[in-house]
Amino acid sequence: MSRLKFIGFVFKVLLPLGLGIAGSVILERVIEENLFLHSWMKISTIPWLLGLLCSLGVIGSRRIRSWLKARDEKLKAEIQVGMVEERRRFLRRLDHEMKNPLTAIRAGLANMAESSRQETRSEALDSVNVQVLRLSNLVSDLRKLADLETRQLECISVDVAALLEETLTAAQDLPDASQRQITLTVPQAPWPLSHIAGDWDLLSLAVYNLLDNAVKFTESDDMIEVRAFEDGSSVEIEVAETGQGIPQEDLPHVFEELYRGENARVVPGSGLGLALVRAIVERHNGQVSVRSRAGQGTVFTIRLPVGDVTGLQQQVTDL
Amino acid sequence: MNELVTKGQKLLLVDDETAITDNLAPFLRRSGFEVEVAADGEEALDRVASFQPDVVILDVMMPKIDGREVLRRLRGEGNWTPIILLTQVGEATERAMALEEGADDYLNKPFDPHELVARIRAVLRRMRPGERPLATAAQLTCGELKLDRPRRRVWMGDDELTLTPKAFTLLEYMFTHPDEVLTRERLLDVVWGWDYPAGTRAVDTRVAELRRTLDDEPSEPRYIETVPGAGYRFVGIVDGDR
Numbered sequence: 149m150s151r152l153k154f155i156g157f158v159f160k161v162l163l164p165l166g167l168g169i170a171g172s173v174i175l176e177r178v179i180e181e182n183l184f185l186h187s188w189m190k191i192s193t194i195p196w197l198l199g200l201l202c203s204l205g206v207i208g209s210r211r212i213r214s215w216l217k218a219r220d221e222k223l224k225a226e227i228q229v230g231m232v233e234e235r236r237r238f239l240r241r242l243d244h245e246m247k248n249p250l251t252a253i254r255a256g257l258a259n260m261a262e263s264s265r266q267e268t269r270s271e272a273l274d275s276v277n278v279q280v281l282r283l284s285n286l287v288s289d290l291r292k293l294a295d296l297e298t299r300q301l302e303c304i305s306v307d308v309a310a311l312l313e314e315t316l317t318a319a320q321d322l323p324d325a326s327q328r329q330i331t332l333t334v335p336q337a338p339w340p341l342s343h344i345a346g347d348w349d350l351l352s353l354a355v356y357n358l359l360d361n362a363v364k365f366t367e368s369d370d371m372i373e374v375r376a377f378e379d380g381s382s383v384e385i386e387v388a389e390t391g392q393g394i395p396q397e398d399l400p401h402v403f404e405e406l407y408r409g410e411n412a413r414v415v416p417g418s419g420l421g422l423a424l425v426r427a428i429v430e431r432h433n434g435q436v437s438v439r440s441r442a443g444q445g446t447v448f449t450i451r452l453p454v455g456d457v458t459g460l461q462q463q464v465t466d467l
Numbered sequence: 468m469n470e471l472v473t474k475g476q477k478l479l480l481v482d483d484e485t486a487i488t489d490n491l492a493p494f495l496r497r498s499g500f501e502v503e504v505a506a507d508g509e510e511a512l513d514r515v516a517s518f519q520p521d522v523v524i525l526d527v528m529m530p531k532i533d534g535r536e537v538l539r540r541l542r543g544e545g546n547w548t549p550i551i552l553l554t555q556v557g558e559a560t561e562r563a564m565a566l567e568e569g570a571d572d573y574l575n576k577p578f579d580p581h582e583l584v585a586r587i588r589a590v591l592r593r594m595r596p597g598e599r600p601l602a603t604a605a606q607l608t609c610g611e612l613k614l615d616r617p618r619r620r621v622w623m624g625d626d627e628l629t630l631t632p633k634a635f636t637l638l639e640y641m642f643t644h645p646d647e648v649l650t651r652e653r654l655l656d657v658v659w660g661w662d663y664p665a666g667t668r669a670v671d672t673r674v675a676e677l678r679r680t681l682d683d684e685p686s687e688p689r690y691i692e693t694v695p696g697a698g699y700r701f702v703g704i705v706d707g708d709r
Contacts, residue, residue: 284577287577292663295660300632302631302632302633304631314668314672317668318668348669349633349659349663349666349669352669353663353666356663
């Protein structure tokens with residue numbers, strides 16, 4: 149603390165106290181009789197008591213301010229460390245995601261270069277093609293994630309029931325989808341589901357990704373239920389399935405970019421599907437969550453605020 | 468038949484990444500083009516003057532003079548050689564800008580080389596030598612239908628039509644690429660910048676929206692025709708303020 153500031157501080161502490169005492173002395177002189185406010189408190193006591201309280205307040209608020217500042221700085225430092233750690237983790241996972249297809253490509257190319265058998269060569273060519281597509285998908289999903297941060301949302305009034313129906317129809321084309329029992333439940337009574345404000349295509353992509361996951365992590369004859377509810381302020385969309393479930397220790401991480409839980413390692417995918425779901429929902433001021441039980445299944449929930457179109461547009465232009 | 472169309476057409480491929488030009492040039496030669504390669508913007512401008520290509524494939528991100536600047540300079544000199552830009556990012560603004568600044572088409576990296584050949588052929592078919600491409604016109608008309616691109620507004624006769632931003636972008640692309648079969652995937656890329664699994668359905672939804680607004684019967688289309696198993700085609704005759 150600089151000297152000038154210190155003098156200012158002392159002044160701020162002493163001034164109310166001094167004024168209070170002066171007030172008390174004046175009152176003592178002016179009021180001849182001893183006027184009592186209470187059995188133990190003279191009227192003339194009040195000014196210096198108030199002064200004392202003010203001085204203590206000045207000291208206290210200073211303490212509180214410096215304490216708050218320290219806490220703030222600590223928090224900031226923690227966030228910084230968290231971000232650095234997150235970035236490292238992301239790079240580590242990206243490195244891992246790319247290593248495997250690249251290794252396969254190199255092996256495939258070596259086969260092509262060294263084998264004279266037409267069959268081996270065309271097999272290698274096919275496998276290289278598949279791995280290249282895998283890398284392309286990864287890059288394309290990464291771009292979507294980056295794009296989502298800045299993209300202008302096309303904000304329209306979205307009929308959630310119609311959106312779910314359309315997305316479900318699209319998901320029927322997924323390989324294996326025909327072997328699952330997929331149902332859709334949307335409330336009609338006492339009134340149909342409220343509309344929400346948002347980008348139809350992006351929301352459809354979010355639901356589609358959840359359905360894609362549901363199909364991937366279930367087996368023949370498993371059930372997949374898509375449900376929607378409303379509680380007045382939000383619309384909730386659930387995608388529930390009777391699959392193998394997600395281990396408890398993986399649950400907090402499933403929405404992270406490129407995170408692969410124990411069960412997800414063998415399943416093909418870019419590792420960005422759920423991260424995309426979260427990014428889309430958060431751009432719509434919503435939340436995502438997941439519940440799961442081993443051996444019983446999993447339910448993903450998207451919660452979106454019911455609202456008019458203008459609110460979200462405002463927020464988009466603020467970005 | 469396609470081989471005949473492209474036989475001997477001269478193509479200038481501009482990209483600073485030799486890994487790309489080394490692989491792409493032979494592929495394009497096998498497709499019937501006479502190919503020359505330039506590694507940066509400066510060289511590209513020289514080659515355009517000396518080689519006189521029929522079409523230029525131009526990467527955007529390059530050292531010295533970038534692709535966008537090459538495009539601007541050529542158009543500034545009144546050179547309307549068809550140009551296809553190879554863009555890096557899928558940002559919608561960047562793509563719109565590419566067309567406004569006078570590119571005939573663009574393709575996002577990474578792309579399928581067959582798709583590039585298809586685009587080159589489409590651009591060459593559309594080309595009227597020495598003329599500005601439709602893609603650079605600010606005002607476009609097709610009969611009663613008028614498109615004001617800078618203001619992003621549409622009129623049918625004297626009535627202004629209301630379109631969502633995506634529907635406008637879709638109509639704009641179809642307008643600037645008339646009589647060309649446009650696959651759903653391509654339209655998806657134009658409007659959304661990236662594809663997603665349910666996206667081709669989204670294109671159908673938008674086309675249906677456009678048809679409703681334009682009062683266009685799918686069975687007797689004045690504007691948008693469905694090409695079964697392939698995509699859509701803009702069948703109206705388009706004029707621009709060229």
